[in-house]
Amino acid sequence: MRFEHTVNRWSRRLLGFFVRDLPLELKPWGEAMLAEMPQVRGVFAPVSWAIGGSIVLSKSLIRRWFSGKAESSTVASSGTAGANSPAPLPRLALAMLLLCFAMLLLPSFRQGLRTSLESWNPLWTPHGQLEFERLLDQSEKLGDPESLAFVALNTNDPGKAFRLAKSAVERNPQLEWIWYSLIQGQFYFVKPAIDLHSPEVVATIQRLQQADPENSVPYLLEAERIRWSELDSPHPFSSIQQPTTAEERQLWQAWRATMERAYAAPRCDSYFNRRMQLERSVLLKLKQERPLAFLNQMYWLAIPQWSNNKQYSDLLLQEGDNALRAGDPNKAAESYWQVARFAERMRAQASSTYERWFAAGFQRESYQKLSALMAQTRQDQEKARIDQTLAALQQEHAKLDDPRGFWVMIYYGPVSTVGIVVSVAAAVAVLALALTILGMGYFLTRQWLRFPALPLLDSLLTKAARFSPFALAASCVVLYFTYLPYASLYASYMNGTLRPEEGEKLRAFMEIRYLPDRVITLLGGVEGLRICFWAAITAVLTLVVIAFLWRWAPRKARPVSTS
Amino acid sequence: MPDEIRVSPQTLNVLVALLHAPADWRYGYDLSRETSLKSGTLYPILMRLAERDWLETRWEHADDTGKPRHVYRLTAQGRRAARETLEANRARLAEWNVAYRKGAAYAI
Numbered sequence: 001m002r003f004e005h006t007v008n009r010w011s012r013r014l015l016g017f018f019v020r021d022l023p024l025e026l027k028p029w030g031e032a033m034l035a036e037m038p039q040v041r042g043v044f045a046p047v048s049w050a051i052g053g054s055i056v057l058s059k060s061l062i063r064r065w066f067s068g069k070a071e072s073s074t075v076a077s078s079g080t081a082g083a084n085s086p087a088p089l090p091r092l093a094l095a096m097l098l099l100c101f102a103m104l105l106l107p108s109f110r111q112g113l114r115t116s117l118e119s120w121n122p123l124w125t126p127h128g129q130l131e132f133e134r135l136l137d138q139s140e141k142l143g144d145p146e147s148l149a150f151v152a153l154n155t156n157d158p159g160k161a162f163r164l165a166k167s168a169v170e171r172n173p174q175l176e177w178i179w180y181s182l183i184q185g186q187f188y189f190v191k192p193a194i195d196l197h198s199p200e201v202v203a204t205i206q207r208l209q210q211a212d213p214e215n216s217v218p219y220l221l222e223a224e225r226i227r228w229s230e231l232d233s234p235h236p237f238s239s240i241q242q243p244t245t246a247e248e249r250q251l252w253q254a255w256r257a258t259m260e261r262a263y264a265a266p267r268c269d270s271y272f273n274r275r276m277q278l279e280r281s282v283l284l285k286l287k288q289e290r291p292l293a294f295l296n297q298m299y300w301l302a303i304p305q306w307s308n309n310k311q312y313s314d315l316l317l318q319e320g321d322n323a324l325r326a327g328d329p330n331k332a333a334e335s336y337w338q339v340a341r342f343a344e345r346m347r348a349q350a351s352s353t354y355e356r357w358f359a360a361g362f363q364r365e366s367y368q369k370l371s372a373l374m375a376q377t378r379q380d381q382e383k384a385r386i387d388q389t390l391a392a393l394q395q396e397h398a399k400l401d402d403p404r405g406f407w408v409m410i411y412y413g414p415v416s417t418v419g420i421v422v423s424v425a426a427a428v429a430v431l432a433l434a435l436t437i438l439g440m441g442y443f444l445t446r447q448w449l450r451f452p453a454l455p456l457l458d459s460l461l462t463k464a465a466r467f468s469p470f471a472l473a474a475s476c477v478v479l480y481f482t483y484l485p486y487a488s489l490y491a492s493y494m495n496g497t498l499r500p501e502e503g504e505k506l507r508a509f510m511e512i513r514y515l516p517d518r519v520i521t522l523l524g525g526v527e528g529l530r531i532c533f534w535a536a537i538t539a540v541l542t543l544v545v546i547a548f549l550w551r552w553a554p555r556k557a558r559p560v561s562t563s
Numbered sequence: 564m565p566d567e568i569r570v571s572p573q574t575l576n577v578l579v580a581l582l583h584a585p586a587d588w589r590y591g592y593d594l595s596r597e598t599s600l601k602s603g604t605l606y607p608i609l610m611r612l613a614e615r616d617w618l619e620t621r622w623e624h625a626d627d628t629g630k631p632r633h634v635y636r637l638t639a640q641g642r643r644a645a646r647e648t649l650e651a652n653r654a655r656l657a658e659w660n661v662a663y664r665k666g667a668a669y670a671i
Contacts, residue, residue, distance in 0.1 A: 029609075036632065038630070053603065056602065056603050056607055060610070
């Protein structure tokens with residue numbers, strides 16, 4: 001009996017908690033249910049009565065909130081109704097929220113949202129790294145050569161990478177090229193994670209040269225290794241051009257001999273296409289969808305070795321100029337043509353736009369020298385042919401006419417305007433969602449936690465809750481329709497049906513992954529801005545919305561003086 | 564207020580209970596026991612009926628505890644409408660009572 005009494009008392013408290021702050025038009029019904037509680041006997045019946053009543057009241061409250069019935073005269077006529085009853089949301093706001101939830105059913109929308117949010121900063125997606133680790137574990141467990149190569153190329157552990165790469169190549173010698181990607185990747189860092197002096201690395205590059213002797217790229221890799229391994233500096237080449245010590249002279253000779261072999265090789269394959277094919281096939285095998293990571297690879301791997309080539313081509317062009325000044329036009333032409341022929345091969349066999357641009361830059365510089373030389377030596381026919389190619393180069397690569405020069409392109413990549421729209425839409429969607437949750441959460445908790453009404457806060461958050469769903473829906477729709485072409489391109493790429501010219505559009509989206517370089521430069525070159533750019537955009541948008549709501553928030557009426 | 568009401572079997576049962584002694588005021592818990600409906604089902608029905616002016620409500624002090632309780636009865640309009648509704652849904656109510664209430668059907 002005493003137990004039943006206790007149960008009844010706690011059940012009443014539960015129901016009383018919901019009844020306490022109900023708006024006036026619902027309160028009598030809540031109190032009616034509460035008034036019946038002393039009559040409800042037994043152990044389970046009071047609990048059932050209280051829970052049922054609480055659910056009814058909560059549902060009525062939420063329904064009323066969205067339906068706008070609180071604005072009826074019954075409530076408005078009550079003196080305290082305004083303080084207790086938040087303004088209702090229009091039905092359309094509910095419809096907008098439902099639309100947003102429905103959009104989550106669209107795979108392209110989910111992909112666009114995830115890709116945009118990930119692009120702000122990988123650090124903001126704490127599960128990203130864990131998912132990536134799981135993906136790598138999954139690949140390793142598959143144990144096939146391609147999966148092992150995939151793990152080797154994507155892990156951050158150099159020891160593991162070398163072990164797995166060795167295993168992959170042993171199982172499938174056709175994968176020998178992965179050594180290039182593995183070692184070349186180290187040159188993106190100021191301080192490589194592996195010891196480029198080690199006999200293992202030297203032997204690996206030699207094996208790569210033997211496996212693909214007609215390709216200039218393994219020789220370029222070795223030349224890069226010589227520069228980096230012997231001169232422990234981010235800018236080692238400043239000193240190698242003018243060797244002063246015997247050791248430096250020896251290095252310089254080794255480097256030059258390697259570059260000569262690279263420039264003489266008949267092919268120039270950076271293995272970019274093979275790498276992307278490998279990534280694609282393994283991701284498909286694992287049923288993984290990682291557009292951003294994939295696009296990231298497309299971006300970084302598309303950038304060929306530049307400084308090494310630039311150094312050597314400058315050296316050859318300089319030697320040509322020297323020969324010309326010394327009255328030896330044949331030797332000058334030979335030096336110029338070495339650069340020109342290599343650039344022609346590189347351009348013809350380029351796997352990416354960046355490669356084509358780089359090659360076009362080398363070709364243009366050497367062709368300009370050759371054109372001047374042909375004019376000087378009166379080889380008009382040859383000059384006309386060279387000038388014609390130069391004109392075609394200019395037309396094909398209009399960016400080469402940028403006053404800041406060819407090298408600007410390395411640092412000032414093109415930015416996709418549509419890609420920016422996608423990212424801003426995602427930022428607005430997140431902001432609107434946050435405001436919606438904040439506004440709705442405030443009123444729901446205020447109903448039940450009984451804290452004093454704050455008119456200004458009420459007004460601001462009511463507006464936030466009423467209008468944010470519209471902003472959320474609008475941004476979701478914009479995000480969906482602007483990302484849709486990228487989703488389609490990505491799907492085509494994964495299916496192997498993407499046309500080469502479409503690949504550029506896909507790559508352009510990735511380039512807004514961080515703050516564009518152009519903006520970084522304008523802001524004084526502060527690298528840290530890359531990480532917080534989209535966060536800053538969201539913060540600014542938040543302030544704008546708050547200012548907007550503040551401006552339109554109804555002010556408390558001032559008392560009118562009757563004196 | 565619109566006169567139309569969602570005619571669920573539960574609503575029909577509540578109307579039947581209210582029509583047993585239409586002039587009497589009824590407590591919510593008594594209606595709950597009579598119709599075997601939980602509070603979560605009964606009160607939304609009562610609220611809808613009251614919204615449509617089929618039901619009148621008031622507070623009265625109970626004899627035993629002296630505490631106020633909410634009581635309900637059909638309005639004149641509600642009685643007419645309830646009878647029409649029950650007449651139109653007689654077969655449905657009987658079917659539902661047989662299926663879900665194991666034959667404990669109300670006589671209309």
